[in-house]
Amino acid sequence: MSVLVYIENIEGTFKKSGFEAVSYAKTIAGLLGEEVNALSIGAVPPAELEKLAQYGADKVIKIENDQLKQFINQAYAQLIANVAKSTGAKTIILSNTFNGKGLAPRIAVKLDAVLCDGAINIPAIAGDVWTIKKSVFSSKAIATEELKAAVKVIALTPNSVETKEAPVPAQIETFQSELLSNDLATTIQEIVRATDKVSLPDATIVVSAGRGMKGPENWRIIEELADVLGAATACSKPVSDAGWRPHAEHVGQTGLAVSPNLYIAIGISGAIQHLAGVSSSKTIVVINKDPDAPFFKVADYGIVGDAFEIVPKLTEAIKAFKN
Amino acid sequence: MKILVCISNVPDTTSKITFTNNNASFNENGIQFIINPYDEIALAKAIGLAANGNGKVTVLNVGEVSTEPTIRKALACGADEAVRIDAAPRDAWFVANQIADYVRTNPYDLILTGRESIDYNGAQVQSYVAELLSLPSVAIAKKLDITDNEATIEREIEGGKEVLTVNLPVVVGTAEGVAEPKIPNVRGIMDARKKPLNVIPPIEVTQLSKITSFESPVPRGTVNLIDKEQVNQLVELLHSEAKVI
Structure with missing residues (x-):
């Protein structure tokens, strides 16, 4: 056998x-x-x-x-x-x-x-x-x-x-x-695959952002951090509901459940529905300007502060580390 | 077009999940039950497709009498009739067999479920039902359109999407993007009381698996807060302590 x-x-x-x-x-x-x-x-x-x-x-x-x-x-x-x-x-x-x-x-x-x-x-x-x-x-x-x-x-x-x-x-x-x-019986008509991006379900590192980013035009710093880490990008439900990011990026209870080695949550408060989809991540880092954000309670590491200030610094620090 | 929408009765998304009976059973005490959110998407899509006399929507639930408020809500959203198969939904295999048995004698052009239920997260029922009925299926659909006898479905694949076509009948598990969930209005709630809700007995199904206990995930230690001027320290800890970069 x-x-x-x-x-x-x-x-x-x-x-x-x-x-x-x-x-x-x-x-x-x-x-x-x-x-x-x-x-x-x-x-x-x-x-x-x-x-x-x-x-x-x-x-x-x-x-x-x-x-x-x-x-x-x-x-x-x-x-x-x-x-x-x-x-x-x-x-x-x-x-x-x-x-x-x-x-x-x-x-x-x-x-x-x-x-x-x-x-x-x-x-x-x-x-x-x-x-x-x-x-x-x-x-x-x-x-x-x-x-x-x-x-x-x-x-x-x-x-x-x-x-x-x-x-x-x-x-x-x-x-x-x-x-x-x-x-x-099924006929495949079309396959569209973004080959330049890390796919979310398979990613070992995920950089995820929420409403704290204030608008879709501000996602460049998220993508830059993801690039330097070789990470996939993700988002919270309000972000995909608002159409700032595609539904495929929504992680949480009614989106995709992920369990990467490292999950970095930026500007996401940590509602129970979001935590449900990410809590089995091995290490969680939370960056949020609200020190009372519930996400800090389930994080391993946290930084309290403005994402627009911290995320570019973190990207630079990781670049320096990788060199 | 005849459309069947299979719904689950699940704990509200904000529920705290605890267990009783020596951690062998889910603690339903104080839990508010709702239509599984993915099933609400299926329901909204079905009601949209059947609008203007284009079809009829049956909503089906495998559950005990306690699920009837959830079924009535589905009727209030606009489903035409309901079927409750009178049994506790032991597991996905049990539920799928009940649905398949019902469909064998009551054929449908389109069978919709949510992509998964938010309690057991199996995503099994749609594929079980399709296999039991020898029908094609899509487990996780992001878009669904029907023209004449053909469904065009967009589904998620690793790193992208795929568009496929298939002739009806087909079984589809719906995800976000297929439709916006409907909220019942007062008229809908009034009408729902008069719509038919047929209760039918379950069939026997061999039990192949059994959940014997539950546990809560191990809580994390206290968060290590790092000064926002010391971003380098975070990188160092992620490397040397967490060993993730």
């Missing part, structure tokens, strides 16, 4: 969350005494596929098919389930990304599996019953859950486990699989 981990690629490249999933699969496979099969779907260069072996994928299975140039959740779920059946995998792991959320429940139905979405730790294994933790109530709590079916699908929250190098010789195999037309 083996553990199957599906690694999503973005235009032929794997992301950090994918390597985290391989490391996670390797640890679980170790507990089970099984091997890790890593599955890639779509056109990915051999050198990129070999990277999966660096993190311990005993075998890399690739599916390249002209019908599958772009992600269609029905078709991808069918292929992942086919590979799971043909390799006898009872544990299927993937990243809980935008695409992963559309895939995991479908795979679970096809394999009569139990699904744990948004897992944040290595499960405790007692025969067929596994105990695992996941974040609930928009990160206001953590739940411990028992998974009872023989087949398990686990969607791993990005940035919740470390990547670990565990090199094995790269062994790449091609898997052939037919698709039914019903699985290809």
Whole structure:
């Protein structure tokens, strides 16, 4: 038996969350005494596929098919389930990304599996019953859950486990699989990707700003700080509601939940709804001119003062540090 | 066009989340329940699409009788009728099976849910329902337009967006951008009392997972406040203490 981990690629490249999933699969496979099969779907260069072996994928299975140039959740779920059946995998792991959320429940139905979405730790294994933790109530709590079916699908929250190098010789195999037309009912018309920006769900550092910035024209200093840190930019709900920044940047209870290593909140007071989406960040820095802003209560580091004065200074200090 | 909007009854976004029963259950004491905010977006979109005699909106909730005020609010916003499947919503797998079973005998052109509920944050129901019914789906939609029998949907992808088209019927999880949530007016609230709310029994579903306990996140220590003239000190601490840069 083996553990199957599906690694999503973005235009032929794997992301950090994918390597985290391989490391996670390797640890679980170790507990089970099984091997890790890593599955890639779509056109990915051999050198990129070999990277999966660096993190311990005993075998890399690739599916390249002209019908599958772009992600269609029905078709991808069918292929992942086919590979799971043909390799006898009872544990299927993937990243809980935008695409992963559309895939995991479908795979679970096809394999009569139990699904744990948004897992944040290595499960405790007692025969067929596994105990695992996941974040609930928009990160206001953590739940411990028992998974009872023989087949398990686990969607791993990005940035919740470390990547670990565990090199094995790269062994790449091609898997052939037919698709039914019903699985290809969706037609992709257009993809727009800002390749010059760090994507928010995958970012290890996030620079986020709120109403304290007073207007969209003032975001240049936020972007400059993000650039020097290699960070993604984010914002609070009032900012995206006002149209100062796109909805895709909204983090919080009704926006995106993020858990980067470093979250820098600038001019955000820290309403409970905002904190819900960011409180699992490893380190939180708050810059706010109001010393009573609730955000300071959940921050690791804080500076009380005017963002327009402090943020450019911080950017310069980080530039100097990096040199 | 027949549109089904599946709604969850969730704690208000400002709720303090605590637990009882030896941390095995969510403490509902003093909690105000609302329509899940993402489901409100789905509801507003459905009402907009069905306006001017273009369709009919059914709102569906899997819940006990205590969720009826939330369902009536959805009717007050402009849904035409409601269905309550009479059971505690044990988990996403249970809820999805109830919805799929209902849709098998009551087909819809468009099935909407929110992108996720703000209590269990699973984002599972829409994809479970789609798979159980062999329908296409979009888990997180940012825009949704319907022309004749075709939906054009914009969805979020890492670092950008994707636009896709698909023939109805389709299952869509809606996020911000699809529509602005509606606030019911007095007329809507009056009308809602007369609209049909059908209660139907649940089907049996095998339980595959169970939450055994909850815990609150570990609180952070006291904030380390740094003088605004000493920005360098923050950089040093982020490097040597927090080890994040």
